[in-house]
Amino acid sequence: MTSFSDSARLKKLFDEEVNLFVRQNPESKKLHDKAAGPMMNGVPMSWMAKWPGPYPVYVKSAKGAHFSDVDGNDYVDFCLGDTGAMVGHSPDASIAAIKNQLEKGITLMLPTEDAAIAAQSLADRFGVEKWQFTLTATDANRHIIRYARHITGRKKILIHDYCYHGTVDETFANLDEQGNTVSRVNNIGAPVDPKETTWVVPFNDLAAAEKAFASGEIAAALIEPAMTNIGIVLPEPGYLEGLRTLATKYGVILIHDETHTLSEGVGGMTRRRNLKPDAVVLGKTIGAGIPAGAFGMTKELSARISGSLNLEHIDVGGVGGTLAGNALSMAAVRATLTEVLTEEAFARMEDLCTVWTKDVQEIIDEYQIPWQVSQLGCRAEYSFRATAPRTGKEAADADDFELQQYLHLHALNRGILMTPFHNMALISPATTLEDVKRHTEHFRDAAKALFT
Ligand SMILES: Cc1ncc(COP(=O)(O)O)c(C=O)c1O
Numbered sequence: 001m002t003s004f005s006d007s008a009r010l011k012k013l014f015d016e017e018v019n020l021f022v023r024q025n026p027e028s029k030k031l032h033d034k035a036a037g038p039m040m041n042g043v044p045m046s047w048m049a050k051w052p053g054p055y056p057v058y059v060k061s062a063k064g065a066h067f068s069d070v071d072g073n074d075y076v077d078f079c080l081g082d083t084g085a086m087v088g089h090s091p092d093a094s095i096a097a098i099k100n101q102l103e104k105g106i107t108l109m110l111p112t113e114d115a116a117i118a119a120q121s122l123a124d125r126f127g128v129e130k131w132q133f134t135l136t137a138t139d140a141n142r143h144i145i146r147y148a149r150h151i152t153g154r155k156k157i158l159i160h161d162y163c164y165h166g167t168v169d170e171t172f173a174n175l176d177e178q179g180n181t182v183s184r185v186n187n188i189g190a191p192v193d194p195k196e197t198t199w200v201v202p203f204n205d206l207a208a209a210e211k212a213f214a215s216g217e218i219a220a221a222l223i224e225p226a227m228t229n230i231g232i233v234l235p236e237p238g239y240l241e242g243l244r245t246l247a248t249k250y251g252v253i254l255i256h257d258e259t260h261t262l263s264e265g266v267g268g269m270t271r272r273r274n275l276k277p278d279a280v281v282l283g284k285t286i287g288a289g290i291p292a293g294a295f296g297m298t299k300e301l302s303a304r305i306s307g308s309l310n311l312e313h314i315d316v317g318g319v320g321g322t323l324a325g326n327a328l329s330m331a332a333v334r335a336t337l338t339e340v341l342t343e344e345a346f347a348r349m350e351d352l353c354t355v356w357t358k359d360v361q362e363i364i365d366e367y368q369i370p371w372q373v374s375q376l377g378c379r380a381e382y383s384f385r386a387t388a389p390r391t392g393k394e395a396a397d398a399d400d401f402e403l404q405q406y407l408h409l410h411a412l413n414r415g416i417l418m419t420p421f422h423n424m425a426l427i428s429p430a431t432t433l434e435d436v437k438r439h440t441e442h443f444r445d446a447a448k449a450l451f452t
Pocket residue numbers: 082136137138139141164165166167224229257258259260283284
């Protein structure tokens with residue numbers, strides 16, 4: 001149920017937007033009706049049903065920060081594949097390298113030169129020396145936590161309440177009212193009770209982390225340095241440094257999942273804030289959308305792991321993937337890192353994101369709305385609460401699905417795509433000031449409709 005005070009007005013506004021959407025998207029409707037036969041919920045993956053209209057819009061083509069749909073509507077894409085396309089759609093340098101590699105072999109189970117160049121670029125950016133490649137960030141997380149359990153002999157992973165790290169079994173857990181680790185709502189087909197594998201702590205709570213570490217049960221802490229999947233929750237001064245000190249004290253492997261927080265710059269928050277994790281995880285955009293994930297380790301951690309592996313059985317130990325590190329992914333990662341995700345690109349993206357954030361905040365202030373907006377480099381997000389959340393729970397408590405659906409549909413009908421999961425906007429190297437101002441205009445109109 002919505003917490004918006006005038007729920008009748010919200011419903012009326014939403015219904016008007018649904019009608020407008022249906023009028024504007026007849027061809028998408030035809031394609032969706034056709035898709036309903038062979039696919040569950042009419043979509044290739046279940047979460048694609050979560051878009052705010054009665055059906056998703058069907059894409060005709062995408063380039064840079066824009067895409068067009070089969071009805072001829074043009075959109076500024078602030079969702080950018082929920083980070084998969086943070087580099088912009090089909091950036092020229094990545095496409096040239098991908099096309100070139102397509103002609104020369106896609107997957108061989110043998111390394112190509114690109115892998116070493118990509119790995120060196122990541123080592124230089126994040127300060128951890130030894131890298132491995134996967135197809136997704138999920139796999140990178142799975143693999144590094146397997147290694148962590150393997151070398152520490154401990155069975156649990158510490159995570160933050162309301163985190164998201166991909167479809168990693170250990171991470172579908174929450175804190176209940178009493179502070180116990182319990183299964184997350186809608187944890188589909190959990191293999192075991194997460195109590196056995198996981199210890200959940202609130203973000204920004206060093207005392208809770210120390211209690212968990214002191215149990216001697218924790219192999220690794222898998223964290224985003226800022227939470228980005230329940231809105232943005234920023235670390236308080238000293239929190240990340242404190243976790244580092246505690247992890248060292250208790251022999252816990254500290255993993256920074258920078259899949260989303262890469263938005264802070266070429267080396268993510270790790271580089272920008274001079275942090276010293278034992279391992280770093282990446283994915284999504286590093287191959288411009290060609291499937292690629294990566295995990296990097298300090299040379300000490302890498303030596304511990306490789307010293308514990310048995311060559312004869314290395315392919316059946318639960319770390320791998322036939323297509324991992326394939327030639328096409330490696331060509332895409334090399335080109336994307338070295339030619340697209342540059343210092344200059346990040347500086348521009350962040351400047352534009354600051355404009356987006358300032359505009360949204362000004363409208364919030366003008367209409368005296370009890371919301372706030374947070375920025376993390378080229379990523380920004382508004383939440384339905386007056387002050388920035390300190391924990392995932394505070395952010396989750398401010399969620400309002402109906403209100404969000406209205407705002408997203410209002411945006412979509414005016415040529416703006418927001419991520420379907422929350423109120424996040426990403427700026428790509430191809431996004432322009434005009435694109436940002438299109439969002440500002442929609443946000444002002446929606447605020448006016450809701451609050452005057
Ligand atoms: C922080 C973080 N890590 C990992 C993942 C998993 O990425 P993928 O679904 O591409 O494996 C996600 C996905 O949203 C994420 O937000």
